[in-house]
Amino acid sequence: MRFSHFFSSATVLALVAAVAADAASDVINLTSDNFDAVVNPSSLILVEFFAPWCGHCKALAPHYEEAATALKEKDVKLAKVDCVDQADLCQANGIQGYPTLRVYRHGDYTDYTGPRKADGIISYMTKQSLPAVTDVTPANFEEFTKADRIVAVAFLTSPANAPGPEFIMTANKHRDDYLFGASADPAVADAAGITPPAIVLYRSFDEPTTEYPYPVGSAKSQDIEAWIKELSIPIIDEVNTENYQTYAQSGKPLAYLFVDPTDARREEYLSALQPVASKWKHNLNFVWIDAIRFGDHAKALNLNEPKWPSFVIQDIRKQLKYPYDQSQEVTAEEVDKMVAQYVDGKLQPQLKSQPVPETQDESVFNLVSKQFEDVVFDDDKDVFVEFYASWCGHCKRLKPTWDSLGDRYADVKDRIVIAKMEAQENDLPPSVPFRVAGFPTLKFKQAGSREFIDYNGDRSLESLVAFVEENARNPLDPKIPFRTKNDTQAQPETHEHHDEL
The missing domain is CATH 3.40.30.10 (Glutaredoxin)
Structure with a gap:
């Protein structure tokens, strides 16, 4: 053919x-x-x-x-x-x-x-x-060290000697973030007052000149990178949409001072907080933020009153919030005490929670933060939770299917809980090993476990049921007798006679 x-x-x-x-x-x-x-x-x-x-x-x-x-x-x-x-x-x-x-x-x-x-x-x-590292000469040294907000210069005994190769690796990785230069010319080192080998960071803020404080001959690229990243964030600076990711990616908690930018005392507040920020810089990043422009962000951090200045610590990784009491005046002394408690692990996060519902009449349990641990970490029950947002279109489309899932297991509520939680109105407690990043998010916790299983299937009732049947540890047929651990413990002991061999 x-x-x-x-x-x-x-x-x-x-x-x-x-x-x-x-x-x-x-x-x-x-x-x-x-x-x-x-x-x-x-x-x-x-x-x-x-x-x-x-x-x-x-x-x-x-x-x-x-x-x-x-x-x-x-x-x-x-x-x-x-x-x-x-x-x-x-x-x-x-x-x-x-x-x-x-x-x-x-x-x-x-x-x-x-x-x-x-x-x-x-x-x-x-x-x-092009080369990521600029050749620094006596003629361009002064201009080069002021050419960007952050400039790193390696003073070398020769280009091939340490830390030259590791410095170049760092420069190649971060050529879009910082400005890098190097020189093996003794005249440049003399002009800088530096004894090679050395790495010096020049900044347009805070301490303008900082020398790498560890043995430079054994410095690895990741060590140099971590050092520059640490010093690239000011002791206290304004945070906004342009630079927020820098703080988020640092991994450190964020300490916010919410200030009205038109307040005549703004610089006074920042100056007062500067020593505290400097003292705790290795533990937290301190910032100030426009309280008028980012008022909704203040509410999201559990600062519920439009009262400025206000202070709050946010654990970005765990999404936990530690607001300063807004009924009290913000002072450097009290902020210092609060930060010390936080660093020592003695400060409790404030969890946003809707009121505990007076009744639970629906087949789907209406879960709020205040009762999260009691309900979800009940060892006797399998628990399947939908984390949703009221405005989310996908969540609205899922609702009738999720209600049907609750109806299916309404007769076995003693062994499985189908629940929903408005994630933007209820914070997850610190004991929960995940954060909700999108809606809807579906998580399953098996009876007797503290681990959560992600549901990533389609949103049909058939697929949800199949997932529950596969992962539930408890029998889901109401005809099968079921006894909780507490019920078992409450049973009187029986002693049967057995002949020994």
């Missing part, structure tokens, strides 16, 4: 054109078979993880091709991974959205943060190909 019986001539021509175009492409196709072999040896390569059905990927494709051709002359490679065809490879690399672009250097990557047009890609990757 001839080929033409299956395909039209137009289809054949299209396939031939597609093969020819792919053969002529300057973008390298990566698969699980060649990914490591291509990426790991490359000093610089841009990799796009894409899905063929993705509209943004389709729009990027011609620009990516054009940039690949232009950058080929500069020995800068561009590559792509089809995440439908190479699903396991993309999953192994933690790809969660399309397109995801990463700049790799010898197997290590940083996120691509440049434009998505051809000329922008070319410009960005050209800069990436």
Whole structure:
């Protein structure tokens, strides 16, 4: 049977054109078979993880091709991974959205943060190909150390000697974050008053000059990186939408002073708090925030009154809030005491909670923060909780199905709880090992366990029931007798006679 019986001539021509175009492409196709072999040896390569059905990927494709051709002359490679065809490879690399672009250097990557047009890609990757470390000379030393908010300079005995190679690795990783320079010229070290080898950080805030305090000869890239990151955050500075991620990614709790920016005493408040912030800098990041612009954020941190200044500590990782009593005046002395209690683990978080419902008439249990631990950590019961937000459209669509799930197990409430909790009105207690990041979030806790199982299936009743039946430890057929541990403990002991062998 001839080929033409299956395909039209137009289809054949299209396939031939597609093969020819792919053969002529300057973008390298990566698969699980060649990914490591291509990426790991490359000093610089841009990799796009894409899905063929993705509209943004389709729009990027011609620009990516054009940039690949232009950058080929500069020995800068561009590559792509089809995440439908190479699903396991993309999953192994933690790809969660399309397109995801990463700049790799010898197997290590940083996120691509440049434009998505051809000329922008070319410009960005050209800069990436240039040395990450500027050669510092006696002529440019003064200007260079003031050229950016944070400037790191390595004073070396020779470029090859420590900490030169590790410093270059740090610079390559953070070339978009900070300015890096190096010099092996004794005249530059003399001008700086530094004895090589040394690394010095120059800042436009706080202490303007800080020398690396540990043995510099044994400094590794991760040590230098951690040191710069620590010093890149001011003792106390304004936080806003532009720099919040810097604080969030630091891993430290955030201590906010909410201030009305038009208040004539604003600088007085900040000056008073400066010594406290300096004292506890290694434990928390201190910031001030526009209380008028970010009033809703204040409420989210359990500062319920529009009274400024107000102070609150937030454990960003656990999403726990420790507000200062708003009925009391904010003073540096009291803030210092509060922070000391927090650092010592003696300060209790304030949990937002709706009132405990007077009745529970529905088949789905209406859960609030005040009773979370008693209900969810009941060892006798399996518990399936939906964390929702009242405004969430997906949650509204799930509601009738979730109600039906509750109805299905209404006759076995003594052994399984189907519950719902308004997550934006109820904080999770510190004993809970997860935070809710999206809505709806569905979590299952088995009887006798403190571990939570994520539900990631579809939202049909059949799938939810199958998940419950698979994971529940208690019998869910009401005809099967069920006795809780407490019931068992309450039973009188019986002594049966048995002959011994």
